[in-house]
Amino acid sequence: MYHNPVLLKQSVDDLVTNPDGIYVDCTFGGGGHSREILNRLSEKGKLFSFDQDLDALKNTIDDPRFTLVNQNFRFLENSMLMYGVSQVDGVLADLGVSSHQFDEAERGFSTRNNAPLDMRMNVMQNLDAKRVINEYEETELADIFYHYGELREARKLARDIVHHRKTKTITTTEDLKKLFSYLPPHKVNKFYAQLFQAIRIEVNQELEALKEMLVQSLNILKPGGRLVVISYHSLEDRLVKRFLKNGMFEGEQQRDIYGNYKKVFELLKSKAIIPDDKEIEENSRARSAKMRTGIKV
Numbered sequence: 104m105y106h107n108p109v110l111l112k113q114s115v116d117d118l119v120t121n122p123d124g125i126y127v128d129c130t131f132g133g134g135g136h137s138r139e140i141l142n143r144l145s146e147k148g149k150l151f152s153f154d155q156d157l158d159a160l161k162n163t164i165d166d167p168r169f170t171l172v173n174q175n176f177r178f179l180e181n182s183m184l185m186y187g188v189s190q191v192d193g194v195l196a197d198l199g200v201s202s203h204q205f206d207e208a209e210r211g212f213s214t215r216n217n218a219p220l221d222m223r224m225n226v227m228q229n230l231d232a233k234r235v236i237n238e239y240e241e242t243e244l245a246d247i248f249y250h251y252g253e254l255r256e257a258r259k260l261a262r263d264i265v266h267h268r269k270t271k272t273i274t275t276t277e278d279l280k281k282l283f284s285y286l287p288p289h290k291v292n293k294f295y296a297q298l299f300q301a302i303r304i305e306v307n308q309e310l311e312a313l314k315e316m317l318v319q320s321l322n323i324l325k326p327g328g329r330l331v332v333i334s335y336h337s338l339e340d341r342l343v344k345r346f347l348k349n350g351m352f353e354g355e356q357q358r359d360i361y362g363n364y365k366k367v368f369e370l371l372k373s374k375a376i377i378p379d380d381k382e383i384e385e386n387s388r389a390r391s392a393k394m395r396t397g398i399k400v
């Protein structure tokens with residue numbers, strides 16, 4: 104299977120309120136969420152789905168109401184304008200990488216396989232993991248490991264990498280992992296997961312793309328339209344949570360001229376929705392999922 108969709112019913116229940124409406128799925132992947140959205144739409148409804156990975160295009164859906172856009176969702180607003188759409192009823196984003204991307208060993212996302220250092224969701228872009236590891240300054244690497252991997256020993260890791268690459272280019276995931284073979288076995292798996300997450304976030308500029316997409320979603324949503332985001336780590340969820348609360352990513356919440364807090368979204372539920380035990384048992388990728396839904400004010 105290309106990808107087993109997470110929180111499928113809950114997310115589409117939250118998203119679709121107008122069967123005749125126009126909806127966007129920012130992260131098509133295997134098309135699980137998109138198919139379910141189409142099931143809820145009438146003949147008049149429309150769905151535009153985005154994915155930057157060429158592999159995802161193979162899963163396209165033959166349906167006159169459906170358009171698959173091979174584009175980064177950071178260009179959401181302009182891309183929709185190209186289709187003559189300036190307002191939509193709902194936007195869904197199921198963030199991160201698909202199971203397919205993880206399972207295709209040669210793409211370098213997985214810590215389990217030896218593969219070229221790649222990790223690009225969009226194979227047409229220039230920046231890949233090899234360039235990050237071999238060309239970034241030591242301080243840049245340390246920042247990435249610290250902020251995106253939440254690795255406390257970030258500076259030492261960056262130093263080890265820079266020291267090693269002076270004599271030999273680091274070209275595979277195994278080359279990279281070998282540099283840290285001194286770690287105790289019980290710490291290794293979590294460490295590699297955090298290290299790979301950090302590199303992947305940088306390669307795909309995931310947090311920048313998420314921020315741009317959230318801001319543009321707000322621009323194109325109709326009042327009453329819904330933004331549903333499923334995230335898989337705390338860095339993403341923090342941005343989503345703050346944006347739904349404030350319409351901002353940092354700083355003080357803004358007030359109107361009467362001193363009341365300005366709201367851009369009403370939260371459908373105050374707490375994030377997480378998958379139940381049954382879903383997690385059946386689909387381990389659901390383990391870290393958190394879903395938040397905002398209704399545009």
Ligand SMILES: C[S@@+](CC[C@H](N)C(=O)[O-])C[C@H]1O[C@@H](n2cnc3c(N)ncnc32)[C@H](O)[C@@H]1O
Binds near residue numbers: 106131132155313
């Ligand atoms: C978790 S999967 C989505 C799975 C999908 N909901 C399903 O049911 O199969 C995330 C997908 O979003 C795509 N993606 C991630 N970030 C993207 C971005 N900035 N722009 C476009 N596509 C992106 C990935 O290529 C991947 O296929």
